[in-house]
Amino acid sequence: MKRIKVEKKLLSSNQQIAEENRRFFKEKGVAVFNLLSSPGSGKTSLIERTVSHLRGRIRTAVITGDVQTDRDAQRIAQHQVPVKQITTGGACHLDARMVKRAFPFFSMDELDLLIIENVGNLVCPAAFDLGENAKITVISIPEGDDKPLKYPAMFRISEVLIINKVDLLPYTNFNLGQAIKFARQINPAIKVFETSCLTGAGLEDWLSWVEEWVKQLSGTAKK
């Protein structure tokens, strides 16, 4: 009982900071998405492909959340994009306060897009709003097509589902139609992209969508 009370309090305090973050992002004209997945679904590779494509057109920065190490941040930094690593030191998700503490590391007035890479975890991050404009869940082919049914919360709250590593389709028993059907049972409006960061398949559609989405959210706020 006590645990539930403390958790409720924690979540409502998180929600308050998330709303502050959201107002701040809006004021600065920065579009923000929160990238969610299991460990090893390819979030970092997808971010690498995305920031490299957007360079010169959409001013992008990245926050990467990890339990340990700054390996992801190092990979992304190679693309000459501002990156701030948040090492949670054991915590299984990012919360709104951690994200807020990262703000001083960026020149928010000079950004159009902030990508937040959450800790690899298909359960806990679903409960923590960070103030983002959209949650994007990534699953990958080798994880199996039943993940939407088994971890429904993540799919319910996501605007977009990226099914990554489609290059591995021939070597697994993943049923693409079934995965999409399961995801839409839980969230009929979810937008789906099928991608491979190895072969580049499907990336064009995803990147066009990001560009359009950022322009709608931030485009008119800056000169």
Add this chain to the structure above:
Amino acid sequence: MKRIKVEKKLLSSNQQIAEENRRFFKEKGVAVFNLLSSPGSGKTSLIERTVSHLRGRIRTAVITGDVQTDRDAQRIAQHQVPVKQITTGGACHLDARMVKRAFPFFSMDELDLLIIENVGNLVCPAAFDLGENAKITVISIPEGDDKPLKYPAMFRISEVLIINKVDLLPYTNFNLGQAIKFARQINPAIKVFETSCLTGAGLEDWLSWVEEWVKQLSGTAKK
């Protein structure tokens, strides 16, 4: 601060029940392992191969933990083995109390091995002792070879590491030597198996080890 206190209390109460479970398992002569991994690493397939191999030799039962659905339990039940599904309804890990509540569903006196399949999550389950004799972490090739560095807690507390889906090695940039090196940096004593439930590669070694391990722990306790 308050959160930390409540969490410490929760963990110590979990530890107490875990010790009770451990005593109970010992008394009954049941060897127990706790299978940990990200969603989609192949825990359920590995269990299917394991129980099917052990049939007639080692009397085995399975507890499967899932946030939602009993899909895993259904898959395992096809192998004519006692299965109890624990649906955590949102919780990101099994705890000792949930496992204890499942005891009445089994004839413990007639078991040699209990396999506990934890919720797919590479972070939170590491903190919750269930009373098992060994923790076994499964990672799969498509997740990438850096997982031991990024999620060290899980590898530190595991006796065994199973690197699964080795059939996908030719289609990824996973470096097997490097993954094992990283795991041993964190846990020098960890025992490693390389398996594929699709091709059967490496399963023989794993299954011999299980059989030997169960015999050592439970063999003399029963007739």
